[in-house]
Amino acid sequence: MKKCMFVLLILSSILTGCWDKRELNELGIMLAIGIDKVEDEYRVTAQVVVPSEVSTKTSTGRSPVILYQENGGTVYEALQKITKESPREMYTGHLRMLVLGEDLAEEGIAKSIELLSRYWEIRSDFYVAIAKDMTAEELLNVRTTIENLPANEMFNTLKTPEATSTSTNGFTLDELIANLTSDGKEAVLTGILVKGELEMGSNKQNVESITPAAQIKYDDLAVFKKDKLVGWLTERDSRGYKAILNNVHNSVTAISCPKGGKATLEIIQSDSKIKGKINKGKPEVDVNIKVKGNVEEVECQINLNDQETIVELEKNTEKQLEKTINLTIETAQKQYKSDIFGFGEAIHRSNPKEWKKIKEQWDEEFSEMTANVKVDVKLVHTGTEGNSFLKKIEVK
Template sequence: MKKKVLCFLLSLQLLFLTGCWDQRELAAVSMAIGMAVDVGENGLYKITVEAINPAELNDQTASGNAPSVVFTLEGNTMSEIAHKMNIGFSKSLIFSHMKTVIISKEIAEKGMLQFIDFLERNREIRDDFNFIMVDEGKAADVLKVLYTIQKSSSLKLTRQMSTGSKLWGSDPDIRLTDFVNALTATGREPVMATVHISGNPKKGASMDNLKKSELDAIVEIDSLAMFRDEKFVGTLPIEQTRDYLWTQNKIKMTIVSVPCGNENYMALRIIHSRTKVKGDIQNGKPHIKLSIRAEGYINGNFCGPYPLNESSSYLMYEKKVEDYLKEQIGKMIHKVQKEYGVDIFGFGETVEQQNPKKYKKYKENWDEAFQQAQIDIETDIKIRRAGLTSKGALLRKK
């Protein structure tokens, strides 16, 4: 009896040692790390996929060949195209490590629900990739532009977006989940970063682009795209993208160049920032209050003979920065209210969270209410130090 029980237990263990039913050998697959979506000529979509050549991304094994392979296919559904990609690719594609999805402006204007549905449903595709729009030309061209340091276009864009977000505030850091959550919310509209190709896209796709210090083409972060529901309505320039990020409490670090007359500026490096938002309905219209607290140090100063070993100079500069930020952020919000009428800031969400009963009346027509909203901005800036010297070259020269 004991032998029978032992044999049964051993047989049961073997069931758990059979491996993965859907395993695929590394030699039989290719990693898709980037996807571009354009309007098709013979179908609804034209999809371009970038698959990496791993050997060329390693300095020890690189032999000067192309770092990635790009292939384009048309079809009427994303699922159809993804499964037909082996018309061109020799190996089975894996989408689980995809870093970037780029859409053309034409796709954004047309509407994106169909291919977003595919991206959400596909069990292989994770939601941690960068979601980006190209403002001019084809999305496919962005995937073809090579870059010396990160040879793959998708890997370069991933690092570029992350660095831009941390050091200046040029990327809203939008993933698929962020876009879908804003799309389905009643008090927020979606946004995403946009890029453009500076230079000649055809020359940028050549291997010669990897051998030049001054590139024939380079992909640059351009602006912030705004949407109403699933459709593109307009953009904010890169400077106002940062102003938008102030409202979202997403500024990690940046440089604020404050004018002080006669084409002179004072540069303040922000190292800590925090934004709080309060929302209410008062006298029949939304009332939003933004409180921005930040601190930093002077990173350059040509604003006159105000020595930074005196507290009065610090107070004067702090006031200049506070007024400047308040003005710039206010202009950006007013522009979105009056020109586009879309609440990309999530002010409706804030009102709903803090005053749900009052918000209920405006829920169905929040964008109209947002256009009439009163926005109050409060800024509090603290300058902690003046860099390595309290007297810059301007004062020492005098």
């Protein structure tokens, strides 16, 4: 009986509580990781929270984050070196951003993100971006103003609905890997850069000025072929890409009025459908997009109370959007030969047998295929005023 009680006591000490529990004050919270390629090694930069500086009671005005940096033959080796360098155990469970250097992206990103896809402690809901025209190390060394933790500012900017109204887009690690491994679709990632004087970005003065010398800014979309960066979409093409992939919400676009001048529309709803088919032995896709919008600003002489005027505005918007989307498709086909839209996936869904025949030479098939684009626009509201007061000023 005594022997049995002893065994129960031992088991209870093992089975209760968190055997791998780590106290918060023992951890170094890593919010961002940057990966660059330096010769034959990876350079990993970790942006880690300084706990005393994010507390209002103990803050001394120093930087709220510290950068650790190490080189290694693999990403894991470099991270292990950082762990040894830090006085606290590194914790990656709250990772917000992964920034990849442009040079690394041009060589290929698959090997550098393999660890992050399998490491049990890392959640996959962080965003991935490409440091445009600079290294990831340089970008993570810039202090930010609205959020005192730079990684949080980068993350929150991409997460806000307003981000979808621009040419940027947030991509998580899971989404990136799904695109990298998909048959019939290539990956894109948002670009991120430093606007202004890069060398001033790490100074305290950068966050003490109304107009910071250096600011982190999201740019256009990076185009990949397999896992290699092959180029960048322009702002126009990035907007076209987002329209095709149904990522347009609260977007603003300026259109030409029938008799000159401009009107500004807000797209409040967008529904895009891509259908693949084989036409006379050749792959083809239909891209049908339905858009609902509001008239937000009028800088021209039009009568918004006239239904014919509304119809004309809708037609002008349809033509403009169709032109933008067709030019985006042409850029992907002719300049990059990269199917970033998933047209191959659409062909696969509609005709698996034919897809098997053409998937090995899909780059060539994609660059020559026909895409039929149709946009249908409906304007719902014209604001609290029927016609602009500008018309009244003109006739005075």
